[in-house]
Amino acid sequence: MEKVNAYITDAPGGTVKFTQVNIDDEKGNVTLRPILTGICGTDRGMVKGSLSFTYNPEGYDFLVLGHESLCEVIESDSPEFKKGDRVVPLVRRPGDCPNCRIGRPDNCSDGEKHEAGITGLHGFMRERFKDFDFNLVKVDDPDLGDIAVLTEPTKNVVKAFEVFEKVSQRSVYANNISTYEGKKALIIGTGSEAFIYAFMSVDYGFDTYILNRHPIEDNKIEMCREFGIKFIDSSKEPEFPEKFHIDFLIDTSGDPGTIFKYVRKMNYNGIAILFGTNGKAPKTEIDGEDIDYIIERNITLAGSVDAARIHYMRALDYLSKWKRRHGEAMNKIITGYFKPGDIDLFENKPSGEIKSVIRW
Numbered sequence: 001m002e003k004v005n006a007y008i009t010d011a012p013g014g015t016v017k018f019t020q021v022n023i024d025d026e027k028g029n030v031t032l033r034p035i036l037t038g039i040c041g042t043d044r045g046m047v048k049g050s051l052s053f054t055y056n057p058e059g060y061d062f063l064v065l066g067h068e069s070l071c072e073v074i075e076s077d078s079p080e081f082k083k084g085d086r087v088v089p090l091v092r093r094p095g096d097c098p099n100c101r102i103g104r105p106d107n108c109s110d111g112e113k114h115e116a117g118i119t120g121l122h123g124f125m126r127e128r129f130k131d132f133d134f135n136l137v138k139v140d141d142p143d144l145g146d147i148a149v150l151t152e153p154t155k156n157v158v159k160a161f162e163v164f165e166k167v168s169q170r171s172v173y174a175n176n177i178s179t180y181e182g183k184k185a186l187i188i189g190t191g192s193e194a195f196i197y198a199f200m201s202v203d204y205g206f207d208t209y210i211l212n213r214h215p216i217e218d219n220k221i222e223m224c225r226e227f228g229i230k231f232i233d234s235s236k237e238p239e240f241p242e243k244f245h246i247d248f249l250i251d252t253s254g255d256p257g258t259i260f261k262y263v264r265k266m267n268y269n270g271i272a273i274l275f276g277t278n279g280k281a282p283k284t285e286i287d288g289e290d291i292d293y294i295i296e297r298n299i300t301l302a303g304s305v306d307a308a309r310i311h312y313m314r315a316l317d318y319l320s321k322w323k324r325r326h327g328e329a330m331n332k333i334i335t336g337y338f339k340p341g342d343i344d345l346f347e348n349k350p351s352g353e354i355k356s357v358i359r360w
């Protein structure tokens with residue numbers, strides 16, 4: 001392949017550049033061009049050099065960024081895809097462990113998997129690239145539009161709810177009519193991933209709250225209103241009524257102080273999913289009372305990362321459903337379109353950002 005423009009970093013040290021790269025050892029039977037690529041906390045963390053688990057592909061002194069994408073097939077030697085098809089490429093690529101071999105590299109048991117744009121595999125923020133058909137998920141719903149770029153962050157949420165469902169089976173978790181109505185879910189954070197967690201939580205029937213340490217912009221307030229999510233500004237006391245107990249806690253902040261503050265407000269048999277990562281978050285103290293609280297109430301803390309092909313497919317169905325139900329309001333989750341070459345976007349989060357995307 002000839003030279004193409006790409007966003008690159010040097011992992012794990014950081015920096016970001018938009019420059020020409022030549023990646024001629026890439027294999028695949030489908031050639032793709034991105035239509036949209038999303039930017040998230042992981043991309044910004046890498047550029048800042050705060051994600052120590054990231055690394056360049058073997059033989060390269062750089063890594064092409066980008067793991068959230070909606071792409072178009074421009075050439076295909078695969079019977080499954082034709083020119084013009086819209087697809088989402090999988091981020092994680094399997095290693096050789098038992099979980100990877102059954103198609104669940106999201107549960108990789110030896111860390112030998114790779115992730116496009118994150119760990120040892122070039123990402124999708126470049127004008128063209130090759131991939132194999134078995135790494136692509138087709139976008140069938142023509143009405144989904146640009147929202148299909150959210151498939152990647154949504155698949156994380158689908159998998160996390162799968163973890164939630166498995167863990168919740170250890171006791172009677174639903175209410176007395178076997179639904180989650182009346183159960184409280186609290187999501188820490190107000191970024192795109194937090195909102196998608198909140199959409200799913202509402203979908204499951206939870207009384208859904210999102211929380212931040214500061215007020216949120218009007219577009220986010222509007223998004224909450226549209227989707228039936230309640231916002232809590234934790235800088236204002238009192239945050240919760242006395243008897244408020246969280247049944248399902250989801251963290252997108254990666255901040256241990258915040259997480260443990262709300263773990264101590266969890267209900268019996270509560271489940272906490274930890275999703276946000278922030279290696280630079282400050283230390284916090286945990287004491288014996290915290291541990292007692294968790295044990296005496298059968299609280300489960302579960303980490304959840306990434307997802308498998310099945311979750312991408314379900315993510316597309318959820319996005320179609322939400323788009324059908326909320327129409328134009330759903331499109332407002334994309335708060336900014338940027339041009340390839342914009343660097344500032346990686347260093348400064350635009351005000352009111354839910355999801356910023358680059359239109360290629």
Ligand SMILES: [Zn+2]
Pocket residue numbers: 094095096097098099100105107108109110111112113
């Ligand atoms: Zn593995």
